[in-house]
Amino acid sequence: MTKLKTVSQYKEGLLGKNRAALAQAITLIESQAAKHKHLAQQLMKEIYSHTGKSIRIGFTGVPGAGKSTLINAFGTYLCDQGYRVAVLAIDPSSTVSGGSILGDKTRMEQLAKHPRAFVRPSPSQGTLGGVHRKTREAVLLCEAAGYDVIFIETMGVGQGEGIVKQMVDVFVLLVLTGAGDELQGIKKGILELADLICVNKADGDNRKKAVLTKKEYESVISFLYAHSSSWQPRVLTTSVYETGDLISLWNHILDYKSWLIQNERFEQKRGLQLSSWLQSRIADYLYESFYGKQELRDTLKDVEQRMQKGDITMEEAFETIIHQYKQVNQPIK
Template sequence: MRKWSKMSESNQNGQRGKRVFKKKQQEELSIEALVSSLREGNRKALAQSITLVESKAHHHRQKAQELVQGILPYTGSSIRIGITGVPGAGKSTWIEAFGKLLIKQQMKIAVLAIDPSSSLSGGSILGDKTRMEQLSHHPDVFVRPSPAAGTLGGVHRMTRETILLCEAAGYDVIIVETVGVGQSEGMVRGMVDFFLLLALTGGGDDLQGMKRGILELVDAIVINKADGDNRDKALTARGDYRGLLHYLKPATPGWNPSAYAASAFTGEGIEEVWNVINRFVKETKESGAFENRRSSQALDWMEQMIMDRLYEEFIQKEGRKDQLAILKEEVLRGKLLPTEAAAKLFS
């Protein structure tokens, strides 16, 4: 009986080992299959991959890292464009007009729209697939809204990985649209090649709600809505912005940013902006500034990941979340200073 028990236990352990091995093999194959599907331009696989890298679940982290590592050899060939602007500048409408031009030139486009989110509910309050209705339904366009809640500067913590996934899926141009309230521009500048500011007529007046430093980040300014009765005002604003840019240090070495007028409604000026972007890529690649920027961005990405990982590891320690909740309540009630709360948490 004792001998049979040992044999039975041995068989059970063997079966358990086979199941673990099979499960591990399936997980490995699933990552390989995901990479393969991405390379084929499978939109469902792209959406699943983005969901995986955006996941905050601890057990997804390793798989997400394996996925990003697997697609790295197939990344880096796109043009990454950041677009920002004050509320009402018509970013989504302009992106749709811009995207239509690129589609005519047989290009695939991915739009990563960073949505502002409710601070109370955490829910996204904008729907970019609704705002870019025509563009989002095209088979060569991928639109992905990402909630900004809980992330530094309003930019989703995994936007960099999402860019790489889109590149691996064969998208030629990656557009990152920011909230446009002066919070996320610096971070988006740190993950794109070309940074574009959409402005309205009135010269610098419409920048009062944004930080002046944004002008020092841009590679071009486009005065939108340059049509109808507003066209002359837009041309005047273009001159005003060109004058402002003349006195600022260029964001990209060797490139002098300028201002342009365009209309998302009529399409006038859109192609000129695309030609400017192509000229920027050509000149910066020749000078080495393009690769230098991407190398610098890779280091920034590494530092951000270290900071994120340190926070996660710190907060996951046993009992720390409960302690943090108590300290937050005491700070809210005015019983404890934020500095004291932080000191207690670290002690």
């Protein structure tokens, strides 16, 4: 496919469900080039009315929990059932190039080749939450391109799950057997964020251990939600080799979505996603308006050294930096 140049070309390609056009559109919105930013903003305005019809699902888990392998099998199963599945897989960034290191297409080869799927690895670029700054925009582009199930795979537990939770409708936590040791490595807060918990790799001889681990997690969840009338996270066992497990996972996801709708929580959740997005954009802007200016970085380094020597107080250091910040960012009359 030739390189797209205009908003109308991008929009036509997206609404025509063209995967190459979607890939180019995501590259456009991820670009830091000034000439691309305006085009990207115009494109987002044009396609906005065609978004919001998917179910957005986040996956996180401890290292080695098998996130990519499960997404590969689960996504392929859904595609075979007639769904169109998009995967926004977040790789850790190279400290040299800033690009993706792992290359999730190689880990999701079966799904990536499916005609009803789209797999896009993006570098996290050091963003808290293990997601790219433009992941939310990428979700909307995927929806405009007709994908009705969207997975966001994070780098793993400990990467700011709260941020990912604010992007999705359903948040899935993958864990391994041996809950006694496992629970020590998973913070209570992460369990409370999860809507579903999958004891993964429940294969062969590990199946019995997975069932025991499932019961241990159910016991913990029951304790955490003993006095709550809200949704109580479900715990299930999953194996990529068992189609029945994939069916069960999908049914649990649909059950949770139905619960959200019945309790008038779904639209509320989507509204909170938008609020979180706005706050994130403001935070990014403020961060860039400070750390993006060399003179401010120089001032920061200087006052840090003076403060460490005892020449100025913390408050004086702060006031010096803020004064410089206001001068640097003062509008030119």
